[in-house]
Amino acid sequence: MNALRKYFDKIKPNFEEGGKLHAFRSLYDGFETFAFVPSTTGRVGSVSVHDAIDSKRIMSLVVIALVPALLFGMYNVGYQNALAAGQLENATFWGMFFYGFLAVLPKLIVSYVVGLGIEFTVAQWKNEEIQEGFLVSGIIIPMIVPVNTPLWMLAIAVAFAVIFAKEIFGGTGMNILNVALVTRAFLFFSYPSSMTGDDTVWVAQSAICGLGFDVPEAFSAATPLGELAQGAAATTTSLCDQIVGLIPGSIGETSVIAIALGACLLLWTGVASWKTMLSVFVGGALTAMLFDATLAPENVGAHIPWYQHLVLGGFCFGAVFMATDPVTSARTEGGKWIYGFLIGFIAVTVRVLNPGYPEGMMLAILLMNVFAPLIDYCFVSANISKRQKRLTNK
Amino acid sequence: MCVCEKSVTFAQFLQNTIFYFIYMANVIKLRKGLDVNLKGKASLETVTVKASEKYALLPDSFTGMKPKVVVKEGDAVKAGDALFVDKAHPEVKFVSPVSGTVALVERGDRRKVLSVQVAADGKNEAVTLDTKGVKDAKSAVDLLCEAGLFAFFRQRPYDVTANPDDQPKAIFVSAFSDMPLAQDFEYVLKGQEADFQAGLSLLAKIAKVHLGVSVKQSAPALLTAKDAEVTVFDGPAPAGNVGVQINHISPINKGEVVWTMGAEEVIFIGRLLRTGKVDLTRTIAVAGSEVKAPKYAKVIVGAQVSDILAGNLLPSDKHQRWISGNPLTGIKIKQTGWLGAHHTEVTVIPEGDDEYEMLGWIMPRFKEFSTSRSYFSWLRPKKAEYTLDARIKGGERHMIMSGEYDRVFPMDIYAGYLVKAIIAGDIDRQEALGIYEVAPEDFALAEFVDSSKLELQRIVREGLDILRKENM
Numbered sequence: 113m114n115a116l117r118k119y120f121d122k123i124k125p126n127f128e129e130g131g132k133l134h135a136f137r138s139l140y141d142g143f144e145t146f147a148f149v150p151s152t153t154g155r156v157g158s159v160s161v162h163d164a165i166d167s168k169r170i171m172s173l174v175v176i177a178l179v180p181a182l183l184f185g186m187y188n189v190g191y192q193n194a195l196a197a198g199q200l201e202n203a204t205f206w207g208m209f210f211y212g213f214l215a216v217l218p219k220l221i222v223s224y225v226v227g228l229g230i231e232f233t234v235a236q237w238k239n240e241e242i243q244e245g246f247l248v249s250g251i252i253i254p255m256i257v258p259v260n261t262p263l264w265m266l267a268i269a270v271a272f273a274v275i276f277a278k279e280i281f282g283g284t285g286m287n288i289l290n291v292a293l294v295t296r297a298f299l300f301f302s303y304p305s306s307m308t309g310d311d312t313v314w315v316a317q318s319a320i321c322g323l324g325f326d327v328p329e330a331f332s333a334a335t336p337l338g339e340l341a342q343g344a345a346a347t348t349t350s351l352c353d354q355i356v357g358l359i360p361g362s363i364g365e366t367s368v369i370a371i372a373l374g375a376c377l378l379l380w381t382g383v384a385s386w387k388t389m390l391s392v393f394v395g396g397a398l399t400a401m402l403f404d405a406t407l408a409p410e411n412v413g414a415h416i417p418w419y420q421h422l423v424l425g426g427f428c429f430g431a432v433f434m435a436t437d438p439v440t441s442a443r444t445e446g447g448k449w450i451y452g453f454l455i456g457f458i459a460v461t462v463r464v465l466n467p468g469y470p471e472g473m474m475l476a477i478l479l480m481n482v483f484a485p486l487i488d489y490c491f492v493s494a495n496i497s498k499r500q501k502r503l504t505n506k
Numbered sequence: 507m508c509v510c511e512k513s514v515t516f517a518q519f520l521q522n523t524i525f526y527f528i529y530m531a532n533v534i535k536l537r538k539g540l541d542v543n544l545k546g547k548a549s550l551e552t553v554t555v556k557a558s559e560k561y562a563l564l565p566d567s568f569t570g571m572k573p574k575v576v577v578k579e580g581d582a583v584k585a586g587d588a589l590f591v592d593k594a595h596p597e598v599k600f601v602s603p604v605s606g607t608v609a610l611v612e613r614g615d616r617r618k619v620l621s622v623q624v625a626a627d628g629k630n631e632a633v634t635l636d637t638k639g640v641k642d643a644k645s646a647v648d649l650l651c652e653a654g655l656f657a658f659f660r661q662r663p664y665d666v667t668a669n670p671d672d673q674p675k676a677i678f679v680s681a682f683s684d685m686p687l688a689q690d691f692e693y694v695l696k697g698q699e700a701d702f703q704a705g706l707s708l709l710a711k712i713a714k715v716h717l718g719v720s721v722k723q724s725a726p727a728l729l730t731a732k733d734a735e736v737t738v739f740d741g742p743a744p745a746g747n748v749g750v751q752i753n754h755i756s757p758i759n760k761g762e763v764v765w766t767m768g769a770e771e772v773i774f775i776g777r778l779l780r781t782g783k784v785d786l787t788r789t790i791a792v793a794g795s796e797v798k799a800p801k802y803a804k805v806i807v808g809a810q811v812s813d814i815l816a817g818n819l820l821p822s823d824k825h826q827r828w829i830s831g832n833p834l835t836g837i838k839i840k841q842t843g844w845l846g847a848h849h850t851e852v853t854v855i856p857e858g859d860d861e862y863e864m865l866g867w868i869m870p871r872f873k874e875f876s877t878s879r880s881y882f883s884w885l886r887p888k889k890a891e892y893t894l895d896a897r898i899k900g901g902e903r904h905m906i907m908s909g910e911y912d913r914v915f916p917m918d919i920y921a922g923y924l925v926k927a928i929i930a931g932d933i934d935r936q937e938a939l940g941i942y943e944v945a946p947e948d949f950a951l952a953e954f955v956d957s958s959k960l961e962l963q964r965i966v967r968e969g970l971d972i973l974r975k976e977n978m
Contacts, residue, residue, distance in 0.1 A: 153896040159963065160827060162954055244903075492920055
């Protein structure tokens with residue numbers, strides 16, 4: 113520890129004003145505060161003691177909460193590949209996992225390198241500290257895209273989202289839209305064929321470094337929601353597989369169990385709001401029940417059981433990791449209930465009523481991101497008018 | 507972590523209940539807040555400390571006031587003689603706490619008066635005032651101005667030194683502070699009950715007096731105080747903040763003014779009425795994890811803190827932070843610093859600027875205290891005491907988490923939105939969101955728990971200052 117500290121102290125002057133590496137100050141700051149808790153103390157006129165929590169720890173916790181879903185996603189990538197190649201009996205657990213690992217790792221790296229690169233540059237330019245927000249976005253992004261998304265597309269989308277959804281608003285804490293979802297929306301609308309298209313996007317098609325299998329001919333595997341949207345009478349996967357997560361889908365979204373592990377951590381540590389999370393599920397379930405009771409039997413999507421709506425697609429992932437993003441969700445406690453409920457409502461509505469879009473979670477959350485300030489406005493206005501009334505009733 | 511400082515025994519509980527039923531009905535229960543349990547609480551025992559050779563009155567202790575120094579270096583003064591007055595209201599005097607000679611008028615940048623120092627002669631001579639003629643509000647205010655005790659009034663809005671021309675809607679006194687390491691007023695009150703009551707009675711001549719009492723307090727002098735409406739507050743810190751109490755008893759509207767005064771300062775008034783002399787002796791808590799024997803000490807306002815702490819600090823090769831006041835709302839002072847006029851404790855904690863912790867964002871850090879369950883303080887017993895240093899423990903960010911402030915902000919105000927309005931400089935919105943009701947100290951706990959590490963007290967202070975200038 114001392115050696116590292118001494119090294120930091122030794123190289124520090126280079127990065128200070130006038131030092132020859134001053135252009136990389138934000139990078140140095142980033143690494144120093146990453147290695148050591150900053151030893152700056154409160155100034156005169158501010159509190160002398162502080163809670164130990166900081167945004168680094170909060171963001172790290174979210175990343176940790178995402179790890180089970182990420183690891184399972186890697187395994188599922190290998191599993192789906194073996195399944196498509198008809199080689200499931202020849203595949204080993206570790207073989208499938210490492211195949212998935214190799215398939216996902218480049219996306220993770222591209223996402224972090226592009227996103228953090230922009231963050232570092234902006235921090236240097238604005239003479240601010242590096243903000244940790246992208247640690248979370250950077251890991252979420254590879255998890256919400258199909259495994260076959262080309263890296264160059266991912267790089268463009270990440271750059272677009274970080275610059276236009278976050279940095280131009282002022283960085284983490286000032287953005288209106290969830291950065292990871294903007295990345296996905298950018299891909300979704302710019303390269304639709306690579307995001308849903310002919311259903312070949314969900315399963316990795318070729319061997320990587322000798323691991324995995326080459327799928328004989330272009331194998332198409334629709335997600336369960338995709339099947340329903342195409343008019344199938346029922347999904348071909350079992351409810352059990354859907355909960356465990358052994359179904360085609362975006363890399364990290366399939367396993368309800370892995371997501372639930374992350375949800376437990378987020379709720380226990382209070383990083384995510386239980387109000388938002390719960391109300392998303394309640395909103396989704398009630399809407400599904402409503403459609404089930406009212407719509408004509410031809411609409412297949414309307415008549416799958418309500419709990420299946422909650423386990424399929426990105427519903428769980430969105431509810432746990434994206435709807436609860438504190439920056440883009442409603443900030444008033446009452447507002448969180450409405451915000452979450454409407455996300456669930458809109459997600460299921462898009463699924464059921466719009467045959468063009470098999471999945472509605474991304475659009476639902478983005479739409480509610482836009483409306484969250486309006487919801488808060490109503491709650492804050494109520495407080496304001498109460499104060500106003502007190503004045504006039506005097 | 508909600509920590510009861512004293513475990514309330516059943517007998518005490520019974521006694522309290524009886525008090526409520528017999529004497530009052532006003533019990534306000536607060537749920538939001540946080541008691542921060544720091545190591546080094548002062549035990550209920552008063553020791554004598556060395557009398558200072560010099561005493562100083564700091565204009566900065568009296569927020570919002572522009573001082574006009576009325577003495578020269580070398581002048582002889584008695585306790586109660588004015589050292590400086592408010593430029594805008596020269597009748598408001600800021601008086602010497604001791605008798606002696608003016609040793610120094612210390613000035614800083616642009617000749618700003620930093621302190622007026624008096625070398626004590628040890629004779630304790632004091633100006634004698636006629637206290638008999640107080641009949642109405644006007645004469646009461648005049649007497650307090652003359653005695654230098656009006657200076658201890660603060661007003662809301664703006665949390666600044668009060669203006670004697672105002673007609674306050676009410677006067678609020680909080681009989682307890684539940685900030686970490688704060689003075690236990692019930693202990694200080696012992697033996698001074700009559701003075702306290704006399705002080706309240708005088709305040710009642712000026713305006714209606716509201717006395718906020720903690721549910722843990724049982725002294726009859728508080729619970730059955732005359733000439734004041736007593737309200738009992740039951741809840742974690744900052745229930746003892748007078749601002750929180752005002753918000754629950756009678757919130758301030760635009761255009762209204764209320765005055766507040768520290769409970770011990772009410773005793774000053776009582777002493778004045780009894781003896782005709784100004785006696786600014788306080789019983790302060792000397793506390794903190796770096797203090798050898800945390801106890802109470804009788805000192806005079808403006809005493810040199812190094813005399814108060816002499817021989818009572820734990821030996822340490824690390825830096826220490828001396829604070830006039832408590833670690834949340836107090837002011838960091840130098841080792842040559844003075845006890846601020848309003849401060850009821852002197853605390854010393856480790857500074858921590860020579861502390862380097864590796865990989866803090868992921869390590870368990872068992873010794874740290876946090877309201878977040880990502881640390882492990884939730885595993886420790888509620889009575890566990892923490893040694894916290896003055897590190898901010900993180901970098902400043904934009905407001906990221908929502909609802910953090912509201913958890914420890916027991917007022918009907920959206921704290922986060924108000925802070926944002928202040929940062930944005932939107933005065934209309936600040937007014938609409940209730941800035942007139944708050945003081946920086948009300949944001950101390952929010953600043954403590956803030957994961958974005960914003961300097962909320964400073965932000966609010968600057969916001970109030972700008973607003974005051976605009977409205978003048």
